[in-house]
Amino acid sequence: MASDLTDPATPIGVFDAPFDSALSERYLVYALSTITARSLPDVRDGLKPVHRRLLWAMRLLKLDPASGYKKCARVVGDVIGKYHPHGDQSVYDAMVRLAQDFALRYPLVDGQGNFGNIDGDNAAAYRYTEARLTQVAIDLMAGLDEDATDFRPTYNGEEQEPELFPGMFPNLLANGASGIAVGMATSVPPHNAAELFDAAIVLVDQPEADDAAVLAHVRGPDFPTGGIVVDSPAAIRESYATGRGGFRVRARHEIEREKGGGWQIVITEIPYGVQKGKLIEQIAALINDKKLPILTDVRDESDAEIRIVLEPRSRTVDPQVLMDGLFRLTDLETRVPLNLNVLDKDRTPRVMPLREALKAWVDHQFVVLRRRSEHRLAKIADRIELLDGYLAAYLNLDRVIAIIRTEDEPKPVLIAEFSLTDRQAEAILNMRLRSLRKLEEMEIRGERAKLEKEQAELTLLLSSDARQRTRMKRDLTRMRDRYGHETPLGKRRTTVEEAAPAREIPAEAMIEREPLTVILSQRGWVRALRGHVDLASADTARFKEGDGPAFAFHAHTTDKLLLATDGGRFYTLGADKLPGGRGFGEPVRAMIDLDGDARIVGLSRAAASDRLLLAATDGRGFAVRVADVLAETRKGKQVMSPRPGAKLKVVRPIAAEDDYVASIGDNRKLVLFPLTELAEMARGQGVQLQRFRDGGLSDARTLRFADGLHWTMGGETGRMRTESDLSPWRAARGAAGRMPPNGFPRDNRF
Known part of the structure; x- marks a missing residue:
């Protein structure tokens, strides 16, 4: 309800209004002002x-x-x-x-x-x-x-x-623009002016030309800082056709080789909008945080030109792997957005495709051409009017002088006697005496002839669309020559080269490959000695009192290690994360969430084979792919689920050439069956490998049937014994088996 303004108690200019309508009206005014007059x-x-x-x-x-x-x-x-x-x-x-x-x-x-x-x-x-x-x-x-x-x-x-x-300079597309208004934003990357002029000439000849005709000349953005646009031509076309999208821009780099086989990467151009100081800080933080271990140093050697030097940890690092890691983790690759949201000729904000924005600029240039031509025609008409007055004065010079000398008000007399306009009479009265010479008259006649010729040309220009197009193409060509690719300012700086997205670098590729000897004790203490040490050396035999060896093998820092417990759970360890070889190592429980009563039954390199043989104490087992047991979390992955009372006992790699499975029980019964009869599973209890009347499974492995069975003889001689004919023990999966060959180890272990 409005207040009664006739009431003396009501302040002038104060009235009641709904808050929402008052707020919306004022906010709308602010939003429109921001859109049209600021952003x-x-x-x-x-x-x-x-x-x-x-x-x-x-x-x-x-x-x-x-x-x-x-x-x-x-x-x-x-x-x-x-x-x-x-x-x-x-x-x-x-x-x-x-x-x-x-x-x-x-x-x-x-x-x-x-x-x-x-x-x-x-x-x-x-x-x-x-x-x-x-x-x-x-x-x-x-x-x-x-x-x-x-x-x-x-x-x-x-x-x-x-x-x-x-x-006549296409500033919007040549220099780009960015801004944030109320409820909308704009982001236009810069382009090469010479390419824009070429495309504009096409639009002059063919106003209805499609996007392909324009993009035949405009290849992509041209940033002042150079760099490389790595999007596909299809992605670039899509962005320009809709006026929305973006461009992936990478730094330009080169590899400098050094004597002795070493090398370093030199960054010479960085993406548009990236501050070099912050970029170097990003790279240095990766080095300090060890998120990119294959990079050891970054140096800024820039002067007037950018020169950022990257040093790999060793010469064996793959340069492309290093750059892919940097592209993913730093601003050496960025995405420059495209949002061609601009004000059109009616001051209406809208998103335009590239062709439409360039066409709007060309149409504006035709308006400018006509307005300048009309303005010049008006100037020519004014000048011809004055020149006609001057010529009338020269033709009647003596009479003009007499009138000026004798008349108190010479202007009206001049106008009446020689049919002059007010401007002409005023110009004659303002002439200097030195202008009253024959040469000046000739110059005026020559100037008038030139102006009449120009006047006729401009009249024809304004009356003919074809002449306007010809004139526009000539002017655009002149500007194109000024900003051409052959000029220092117009030379294209950004290269457009399609490239695949930076690969997600596997963790092992980020680690320098070095040999290790991995040792795990019976009580679960793990360590890694540098180099491939003799497994029988004194360094590998050093354990805490009451402890002893459980697993020892050669590996590399790039390897993933698989640790299995008797409960059927698998854990994945990074070889590069293992503690050093000094002392007795560290408990493996500090690295993974191991159950208190769990016993470790297997530790091996994940890359040792593609598949593993798993077997439990109750004689059940299956084959599993290594990829299915890898787990990057501390909690690991449950792979085998033994039946109540049973435990996972055997974890062995399956060689590519193996074709049989050998199983032996605590009852000293041996059976061999084809590997094809063994189920391959991702997780579960498995199938029965061998049947037992008493006891359970002692050991299992895979082998090549034609090679026979090999085992080590007792004593210190290290002699091997081979049973080449395994036919007596061959049976179907789940058979009870028979006694092993004479001399087979008494511990029933292969």
Whole structure:
């Protein structure tokens, strides 16, 4: 209910209104202001208001490329005082970015002094730095004096400012843009101007050309910092066709070989928008945290050019593996987003495909061409009017002089006698005496003839679309030559080369391969000696009092180790994570969550074979693939589930050439059956390998039937005995078996 404003007690201007409607109205005004006057660029000149006002103020200060520099404080003062009533720091930050050659592909401001660097250091204060316009900015503002665009009053009504810049430079796509408004954002990467001009010429000839015709010239972004775009052509086409997407950008690197076979990687270009200082900190943190063990050092040897040196831990490291790891873990590979959300000619924000954005700029250039032509025609008409007056004066020079000398008010007399306009009469009266010579008359006639010729050409131009297209192509070609690939500024810096995503590097590839000797004691103390030590040496026989050897074998730091308990649970250990060989090692329970009553029955290299033979004390077992038992957690993985009262007893690798399974029980009965009869499972209890009347399983293994069975004789001689004919013990799986060959070990172990 509105208040009664006639009531003297009611304050003037205070009224009741629903809070939600009042808030929505005010927030909508704020949102529209942010979208249209702060955060989104115009598709026609690619500038936000703050950038446009900066360049306009510098133009009024006559800071063209041929003039001297002026303090940035002077420019910022003019901008915030006349055009942009916002904070001086935000205006100066915008100006600094326009001058940074690592931020803008084609800088619009030529800065002198400290304008920051690619390391991430800030610019000096504006009282220390100086600036002027670049030729690119001059090209972007060409036509401001020729009625090529509309002007509007500034915020206080004291000045005029252009609504947009009419120049023939595709600034939106060439320099890119980024910004966050209310409920929307924009992100346009920079492109190569020469390619944009080539594509624009195509659109002049074929206004309805499709995306493929444009992308035949625009190959992809062209960043000021170089780098490599590694997306596929299909992905690039999709991003440009929708106006949304992104580009994967990688650093450019090269491998420098050294004498003796060593090498190092040198980074020469980094992705766009990445600060070199923070990038080096990222890499150094990986080294310190040992997240990339194959990298040992990073050095910044940059001067004017970027040079970041990466040293591998050893020459045996694969350079591509190292780079893939860095691409995944650091900003040496980044994703630059594409969101072509801009203001169209009606100041409406919308996402445009690349072709549509470029077509909007081309259409704007036709408008500029017509407006400049009409402005020039008006100027020519004004000049011809004056020249006709001058010629009338020269043809009647004596009479003109007499009128000026004798008449108190010569202008009306001149107008009446010679049929002159007011402007013509005023121009005659303002002529200097030195102009009254024959040569001046001839020059005026020559100038008038030239102007008439130009007038006729412009009239034809405005009346013919074909002539306008021809003129536009000529002007675009001239600009393309100025920013061509053969020029230092126009040379393409970013390479477009499709590459697969950086591989997820397996943990073992991140570890330097070194030989180890792994030793596990009966009480569960584990250690790893450097090198492949003799398994019978004194180093391998050192244990705590009351302890003894359980497992000892050769491995490498890149290996994964499989540890199995009698409860059927498997654990995975990294060989590189094992404690060193000094002392007695450490309890393996500190590395994995091992049950208190669990007994270790197996420890081996995971790469020793593709499959394992598992057998429990009740004679049940199965084959399992190594990949199915690997577990990266401390809790491990339950693989075999023995029946009540039974325990996992045998964990042996299955060789590729093995074709039979041999099983022997506590009752000293041996049986052999084909490996094909053994079930392969990922987990479970398994199938019956051998049947027992009393006792249980003592040992089991796989073998090649044709090679026979081998075992070590007793004593210190180390002699081997072989039973080549195993036919008597061959039976079906689950048979009871028969006594083993004479001489077979009494402990019933293979």
